[in-house]
Amino acid sequence: MSESSESAPKYRIRPGTFFDVPATTRIYAASFGNEPLIDFFFPTRRQDPLSFYTWSCRRFQRRYWTPGYSLSVVVDKHDHPVGLSWWKRPTQPLTLLQKLLSASFWVGSVVNAFINLQEYLLPVQGLNKNNMETFEQAFSDVEPHVLDTPQRQKAHYLSLLGVDPVLQGEGLGKMLLEDGLEKVDDEDSAAWLVSLAGLEKLYARYGFVEVTKVEVEGLHDWKGAHSPKAATDDPIHGFPNSIINKLVDLDDERIKNMDENNIAIQVLSHTPANFVTAEIIIACNDELAAAVRANKSRFAGFACLPMSDPVAATHELERCIKEHGFVGALIDNHSNGNFYDGREYDILWTKAAELGVPIYIHPAWPSQKEKEALYSGGNLQSDSNSATALGAFAFGWHASTANTILRLMASNTFDRHPKLKIIIGHSGELIPYMFDRINKATAFFGMKRGFAEVMRNNIWITTSGMFDVHSLRCLLGNMPLSQVMFSVDYPFSDNKLGKEYLEMIRREGILDEGGIEAFASGNARSALFLFIIPGQQPISSVAMPRAHDHFHGRHYHAERTTGPVKSLNPTKRYLVADKKALNAESDPGNAGKELRPTAESPGVAYVWRSRDNRKGRHALAISVDPHKHEATKGPRPSNTYHQTLRGILKMFVRYPVWDVSYDVALVFTIGSIIWVINGFYSWLPILNPSTKVSDWAGGLTAFIGATVFEFGSFLLMLEAVNENRSDCFGWAVEESVDGMLHLTHVHNCKHAHAQKRTFVKQSSKRLDNNTPESAGIDRMWSWWPTWYELRTHYFFDIGFLACSSQTFGATVFWISGFTALPPILNSLSTPAENGVYWLPQVIGGTGFIVSSILFMVEVQPRWYIPAPGVLGWHIGLWNLIGAIGFTLCGALGFGITHPGVEYALTLSTFIGSWAFLIGSVIQWYESLNKYPIWVDQKIERLGQRKS
Structure with missing residues (x-):
């Protein structure tokens, strides 16, 4: 007799990693749905969510590597973070030697330097500088005020606790708090926190006692924390748990319900709320894509788009179609009262038409102005249930969505984009009933194509939970059957009702069997390119769009x-x-x-x-x-003398600083010159003691040279991930x-x-709109590739692997450059010197060796056949010599106490520096000669x- 094991928990807690910081920042940003204090500091965070996210993410990236701080995350069964907590443990100050031997110190220094570079090159533009300073000052005032007591310095500090707003009320915050307090108890310590006013009772349940109140400077204009006037209702809180549970269930129960009611496939989508950030939308789409991939015979996806930013929405649409294989997008019918009929949205409509995918316009909750004008006052002032129903599912949704469609027509959107596909639900959002009257009235719109023509060529209509045969008769009386599609709107409507609705249509004789097949599945298959019947090919000759590798169809399987x-x-x-x-x-x-x-x-x-x-x-x-x-x-x-001399002349008269390849070559040339100078400072005094100079000469040039190499490697990675994605032959x-x-x-x-x-801005525009899809895809400048790009292309790209090895080597080697500064080097014991000065040279130099070999192999016909006729091969060869010299220097350093070793290691550095300089100059020449023949x-x- 066996006991049945309990099913795996739906949520669990694990330590957070550095790679969880972006996801937890999205949760942090979204968890402030209606928080007046955050609105006071960041009043534009809803209009410009990316700026608030970027600023917050950089703060948490710094915090992750700050000694004492630890991140915990609660994750779902797919290991996606849905909640977070930041705790600060009591720590003792580290000595200089302890810092130098600490991996977190070095990684944290590099991360901080990189973030500083980001803030210099890409400062956050959308936030008020004074408000950000007040925010920082507020917390810098509060935390020391309550921290600077001996008792609290020895206690754990709960700095932050946040949960995905969709899952608030599920007990995840309680899980995180209890988990943290268990760790505090295990260490026989105490815990304390700083809370906003009004949350005292919550924390009192867990044993916290209020000991002091702190007034924060800079907040005298803030009118209140949680006053009713400051808060606005989030409609999702009105959904019952039964609906929420069905919404988030993407596994067995949903599919079981589909099977019971003959639903072959569902198109899944998120509906964005106004407070959701662009970053959260991207994360939601990625999560949805994972769910679709897990059951791709039963699910398809509509992308969610950040409609407050037309450019960002366009990029996200293209990404979701090409990377995730989504079949379209679903958007609210307005974004805070913006109905998308302005010319700024042409970029989105153009991209949707180009991709050939439909945009589903879904009803949105009324804006605040709509509520005040139409759904407040009189009896509605006290009857909130009637106001909500009237403004939403009883009438307001449908009238508002119809208004969106007619505004798009009135703005001539469909004249400018005749191939645009739009889907609306709820049996046409009142438009079919008003069809004749609207058709006559739209003569005032100035449309080149009439209302009826646009409706019957650009608009598709789903039933979407409207299971009434009378409304279907009206719909089919004004629209061709090919533009009408069956839809349930699960879980807000029941799949069983949809099944009964189809049976009613058959009994009433509204459609014959062929018409029912088209209505129930065929029209959707044609409009959305869906595989409606699992395992069978679609009737439509058009296949579902799929993600493509960067050079798929051009180089991977091409001839020659x-x-x-x-x-x-x-x-x-x-x-x-x-x-x-x-x-x-x-x-x-x-x-x-x-x-x-x-x-x-x-x-x-x-x-x-x-x-x-x-x-x-x-x-x-x-x-x-x-x-x-x-x-x-x-x-x-x-390779003729004439062309070679012309190429050398270009090095003196051309300075294309916008060209990242030129920048890479020039930075490495400057760095190599600095290392050559360092070689003179280090080797000549051994050869001729009378030439000895201050220790600062060698130490400072080593530090500057290592830093320049690190910056050059950073540019090298940018070059690697921004290679051209389309055929460009230049002749x-x-x-x-x-x-x-x-x-x-x-x-x-x-x-x-x-x-x-285009440097760190936009890639060049496609010059030929008829370029086939297999010819590659242009895209925005990228700081780092997506995981999809990494696993399908870059992990198999020799050049990218070489650049990665170079960057790794330069980063580790920089540690030696830093510890070469006299105050640090002269204070190190022999074991410490071996660990933080000589060892990083060996590891970093090895990274240079691997990189140089890969750069040589990349241009060779076979891995074992040299290619001396190619400039890139000579660059790799000279860099290999330089890398061996630098590695030998570090390896010999472990025996520096032996006679003659110092001479050998400084000579190897001297030779290596010159070899790097020769390779860099050749690379400089290469970067300016773009048309080899x-x-x-x-x-x-x-x-x-x-x-």
Whole structure:
């Protein structure tokens, strides 16, 4: 006889990691739904949620590495954080040596430096500086006031407790508080906290006693904490727990209910509330995508969009469609009274039409102005239930959504976007009943396309819980059946009612069997590209959009693609150039015509290389030297003396600081020069003692050089994650009627390197709207790739792995640069010196070695075949020599007490510095020469095979 085990708990608590900070910050930002104190400090946090989130996230990232602070999170069964608590443990001050030996000290220093750089390059613009200073001052006033007592310095301090607002009332805050207090009891310690006025009774339940009140300077204009006038109702609090439980259940119970009522698939979506931040919306979409992937034969997804920001909404729509495979988006019919009919929303409608996905416009709760104008006063002033029903599900929702649709028509949105697809629910939100009257009245709108035409070509209507055959007759009398779709609106309506509704339609004879099939599933399949019947292909020839790898269809499985390591991404591809008619625009008969090469015409191929793509370079291979072939006009090959001298001249006259590849090369060149100077300071005094200078000369140059290398590595990572995503070959290959081949540069480069205004802003715009989807995707400048991009592309990209190794090495090596400063180095014991000065040189230098080898391998035809004809290979070679020199220096340092070792290690640093300088100068040359061309006789054979 066996005992049944209890099911796994729905929520559990675990220690928070640094990677939980963004998610917990979203919870923190969202948990202040109607908090007047936070509104006082940050009055624009709802209009500009990203600024408040960014500022908060940076504060918590710093806090995570502050000694004594610990983060705990409560997570759901998918390990997604839904609550958080910050505790500060009693700690003793660390000595300098303890700090130097502490990993958190070094990581925290790097994190703080990175955040400082972020705040310098990307300061938070949307928040009031004075308010932020008051907020900081308020907490800096409160905490020391109550902390500076011996008793409390030895106690645990609960700094912050927060729970996802959707789950507030589920006892998660209690879980976190009790968990923290258990740890306090385990250490036989005490706990204390600072609370806002009004929460004393809550904390009194857990043994907290009020001991003092603190008045905070700077808050004299704040009118109250939780007054009824300051608070506004959050509609979700009116939902019963039975509805909430069904909403959050995405597993067995929901699917069981679907099976019982013949529901093949559900389109899941979040409905954004006005207080939800853009960051929370992104997290919600990611969570929804995970749920859809877990049951992709039964679920599909609509994206939630931050409609207060049309640009952010557009980017999130594109991300969700292309990365998550969502089938559209669902938005409220207004955002705080904004009905989306302004021109600023054209960017969103354009993107939706381009992607070919529908936007479902769902009723929203009335704005405050609507409540005051339409749903207050008289009897409604005291009858809140009637006011809520009238303003929402009884009438207000539907009239408001109809108003949104008509405003879009009146603003000529559908004239500007004739392919835009809009879905509305509730059997048409009153519009079908008013169809004839509206159709006549819209003559005043000035629409080029009439109301009826737009309704029957751009609008789809779902029943969405309206299970009335009379309203369906009215709907089908004004709309074609192909635009009408069955929908239940679960869990606000019951799936069983939907099943009975279809049976009623059959009994009443409103639709025949073919019509019922179209109404119940076929129309949705065509409109949303859904696989309605699990395991079967859709009737529609259009497939569901899916996420694409960066170069999927262009390089991964293309012809003539090679790479040094088969298990990693390809690094080189030849594309035989199609020779177009020269001056085709002046001769319409030749426009766009491919010309078959003459016997004298040489073979030409574009060469895509992963390194060149990162550097914004466009390589061309030709079977003969253009200057030695009478049928070819074009520049000399790049390896000639003439072209080499021209490239060197560019280094003195061109300064494209907007080009991140140029910045990388220049920063590493400057850093290498500093290391060469350091090499002189370190090695010459051993060779000739009379040249000895102050210890500060060597220590300070080592610190500055290591810091410059760290900054260069940061830029190198930016370069790696912002490589071009679309075909960009940079050359025009044209053939005149007499067979003369013309090779010229083109100036419509899509690489960010060529765009003066795209550095840390936007990527270049797509130049050809007809570019096929397989040709790659342009995107915004990125500071770091998404997890999807990492696992599908970057973890298999040799260049990215090389840049990551370089950055890791530079970060660890920086520790040696810091400890090289005389006050630190001279105070270290031998074991400490080995641990924080010599060891980081060995580890960091090893990272440089791995990086250099990977950069060499990246441009080689096979991992074991050198490529001395490629600049990138020489850069990697010289950097490898430099890396070995730096690593040897650290390795020899462990035996510095032995005679002759000091000479050897300083010499290895000196040689390594010069090698790095040579490699950096070559990289500088490479960054300015964007159009390499070389002779390769194999290209002729490629061209013949294509012919």
